[in-house]
Amino acid sequence: MSLPKPPSSIANGDYTVEKMLGAGCFGQVWRGWNRNKDLQVAVKFEDNQGKSSSLQLHHEQEVLSLLANTSPQGFAKLLAFTVEGRFSCLVMEMLGFSLEDRLQGCGGKFSAPTCVLIADQCLRRIEYLHSLGILHRDIKPENFMFGVKNRIHVIHLIDFGLSKRYYEGRHAAMRTNLSLTGTARYASINAHRGIEQSRRDDLEAIGHMLMCFLRGTLPWSGLQAKTQEEKYRKIREKKEQTPLEELCADFPDAFRVYLVKARALQFTDRPDYNALRKLFSDLRQEIGPQEDHGFQFLKGSLGSLEPLEIKEDVVQPDDQIEVKSSSGCCTIS
Missing domain, CATH: 1.10.510.10 (Transferase(Phosphotransferase) domain 1)
Known part of the structure; x- marks a missing residue:
């Protein structure tokens, strides 16, 4: 059974919804637009009707919010999350090819x-x-x-x-x-x-x-x-x-x-x-290649590209961390 069409405007009119880009087990992805900021966005819709649990977009919003605290490179920015009628709506920055x-x-x-x-x-x-x-x-x-x-x-x-x-x-x-x-x-x-x-x-x-x-x-x-x-x-x-x-x-x-x-x-x-x-x-x-952008599908002049972030020794939650104090050195987890 096909999903009903999502609303054409969300988040108090901040975003207009223009064209469906794809669909998955959770719902649909549409192209949207924030005219105030001249910004194209991606909007994911999940139909909440008949669901009492396992709402994937709400869970995804929680993960994206956690990522937003440090804004690492390589994760889409969360712009808004709202519930419009029967739909959960997650707005994030538009990305390119998969x-x-x-x-x-x-x-x-x-x-x-x-x-x-x-x-x-x-x-x-x-x-x-x-x-x-x-x-x-x-x-x-x-x-x-x-x-x-x-x-x-x-x-x-x-x-x-x-x-x-x-x-x-x-x-x-x-x-x-x-x-x-x-x-x-x-x-x-x-x-x-x-x-x-x-x-x-x-x-x-x-x-x-x-x-x-x-x-x-x-x-x-x-x-x-x-x-x-x-x-x-x-x-x-x-x-x-x-x-x-x-x-x-x-x-x-x-x-x-x-x-x-x-x-x-x-x-x-x-x-x-x-x-x-x-x-x-x-x-x-x-x-090779020696260039970070040396993919076989990226050809020609690409202009000025954002440097890739190189973070070494990212701390995992089970790493042991040494903390120095005036009384010496202790180890905590």
């Missing part, structure tokens, strides 16, 4: 040099999200989008409707027999097995996404099944049965090593994000 858009524009594959650049930025985004005690849980090319204008080379992590806190004072406990959350093509093996997700699962999903970029397809893509349950089972079995040497054959070994390290992590392990990024920065020294 990785999926760019992939299709390149014939379904990315070169290894382009994947190296993608890997670095995706790992920085997920490291920062994890530093807030939050998992993404739906890694896929559609959820990474490039900016516009002087941020056309900056990858943004979007869509936090399925995200979840994994750390509040302490690491969440591991549960089992759970339904799969996320996109089956990229999900980790443990997510398929019904195990509670943690940081390792976002990282493994990024590895699967990168291999899809390089290969053009994955061994578990396009499997035929009569039911969703059967399809998920077949995908899980194919992932389990495909050796990483086979999956990553004919491509730089950094991609295989990355997946080996991601899959080796235990549930509560604190990933070494620096070491994972170094796999790709070392490869970049060998094969």
